[in-house]
Amino acid sequence: MLDQREDETSSLKQIEINTIAASFGGLSSRTPDVHRHVLKVAGRLEDSQRILDNNPAAGLARGLAKAWELYGSERAVVMFLVEEAQRNIFDHRYIESELWKRNIPTIRKRFDDVYKTGSLDLEKRLIVDGKEVAVVYFRNGYMPQNYTNEQCWDVRLMMERSTAIKCPDISTHLAGTKKVQQVLARPGVLEKFFPDQPQVVEQIRSTFTGLYTLDMGPEGDKTVAMALAEPNHFVLKPQREGGGNNIYGSEITQVLGEVKQSTERMAYILMDKISPPPIQNYLLRRDAPLTVSNCLSELGVFGAYVRQGEHMVMNECVGHLLRTKGSEHTDGGVAAGVAVLDNPLLV
Template sequence: MAQGTPDNMMMNTELIKDLADVAKDVALLKGVLMRIQESPNSSELVTYAPFTLFPTPVPKAVFQQALAVQTHYNTLVDKISQDTEFLQEALASTIEVDNFTARLFQIHQQILKEGRSQSIVLGLNRSDYMVDQKDETSALKQIEINTFAASFGGLSLRTPDVHRHILKVAGRLEESGRILDNNPAAGLAGAVAKAWELYGSERAVVMFLVEESQRNIFDQRYIENELWKRNIPTARKRFNDVCKTGTLDKDKRLFVDGQEVAVVYYRNGYMPENYTSEQTWEARLLMERSLAVKCPDIGTHLAGTKKVQEVLARPGVVERFFPDQPHVVEQIRATFAGLYTLDMGPEGDKTVEIALASPDRFVLKPQREGGGNNLYGSEICQVLEGVKESKERMAYILMEKIQPTPQLNYLLRRDAPLKISNCLSELGAFGAYVRQGKDMVMNECVGHLLRTKSSEHSDGGVAAGVAVLDNPLLV
């Protein structure tokens, strides 16, 4: 499993087949589960969540760097979410051309006008990186920060045991001992529990606002179970339930199906297609206006947009949020990849030119979450040629392409052939924080996530069916 070079074991097809069979069974034994695509809302038939046969080597220094900077990212996201003026300036051009961001921003403005009902803020996020290995060095570069429904905090608790077992069966005891424990679910649930306690009503529930299709339910169940262990009641509701039965009482307490809601944990609502009707938007506004603690609240949702990421990379912007902490600014900035504006004007025109001249150096990103939205290579040219003279281009940002070294591995997926692939990995660090008024009550890095995909796929996550779960083997 040396970087970039196959060892004999990797090429021994008989051994690999046996190991893959064992790995799938161990994944099922350990609860690394997903519902099947054919019946995403039933647990009668389940399969293993896709994963790599072997853990992927990750340089120890960059791994530690990702975990160390996470609490600063938590603080940064939280400060941005409270800075109305900054959000307005940063998103002004995007709102003009991106209807989804504009709708979210309208809700944000309405909440500001009415005054926030709740001073408790709960943030659960995941900052994602790749290791840039252009010139023999390894540099950690941020792809994005997810402030909304950051997933796989549950399943990544159980994947270390799977890889430990496989390495033992493969006779690699020393490597097996180097797989790190990881339990983001407990840390994420700890922050939810803190917010629930501060809300102060034992009868009130933590409401998971979930999608119509719930293939990834087990990942969320790990967090729910952590809450039940603490005797904190949870409920799973859809937008539809809030539309039909959601009400606010005179104190703005939120009730859904007659239950008081202490925390709204959004696992749905980050993509335009999640808002299927005007009623859905009204339900989002109702929840935002309520006394319930929102995760994320509307300001934090907007803080996670691609446009904010691009604006942060401009000189002096991170400094605005950490005026007396140059070392923090330095740690955050060290993870930035090159980001370029497509706003109207000379600077945006220049960005269009460099992108069209060498599209393979860049990624074109719309303001969307959930994987599978980014554009590469000839697609960049196609889109930019079409919008370069119009304001439509402001709906995107341009980012320098990060270039990790591909590594050989086997991606285990239900119904997919067992074959060796050139793979690229993405490292995520989970952050959890709770603020009450001006007091940061909790601010932690609560775990990590490694996802790996075949290098032929430019874009997409595990839920999108492209990447698979993995573990870092620190080198």
């Protein structure tokens, strides 16, 4: 997000990293054509040509296809692990379609399906509904409430123990937590991953906003005091996906007031609140009037990463996602009905 300071300087700041069930790679592959068409109809042909090409569905599928190839069985399938009631199914379908173009079969299963028909054979291959699974692609299971019973946890353990390639495996899943993001921002930590590359470290660190621990002890106590003194300057983040889970303003005072003396506060981190400059635009939403609004945008970058042991096989940027919402909303994503899918316009 573009962060504008009081001295009018601005810079791009990182909000979070998602390592599981990153959404809208499929749908954002179609939005460039939508906006090009709208601009052409409006008589703005030159502007229509400034919409960037974007096809993350193909790039994400390329990563899944590479994992499927490394697994080494043409009969094996890519399994989409999906929710009981799937509101975002069309986003998945674009990626599925890209896999089928490569003659890679896919199946869609819920936790309950895998519990009933899934098993490991003697070689720990994952068999679901009689089919060998080469890749488990998680589009569910990213939050504790997704595990509605002990059977769901048993299924996750079975999949983790299997030889199927996981997108992501549990260690990569946990690497996307807010606590890891906060620890990476500590002095000296990035240097461990980029030894003798101070310029790279500085480039990465320049995208970090302030991230503060709420661990028990003097440092965490200082963070609590800082947040309670100026709650409007911060965001309180639990170890969850961002949309709909973050805490702002007076709610920070309420939540921290209840847990400040308890180890429960360690379930959160504190982050500086980013202040993007609003722009005027139209938000097309169901059951909402089409009027000019003050809008804020957030740019996401999709990456496809495949490793085999310690060998990095693939590490590519495969597209982008722009989400725009009204400036009156502090939190909330596209699925929550607050933000809309958008496109950058090069000027």
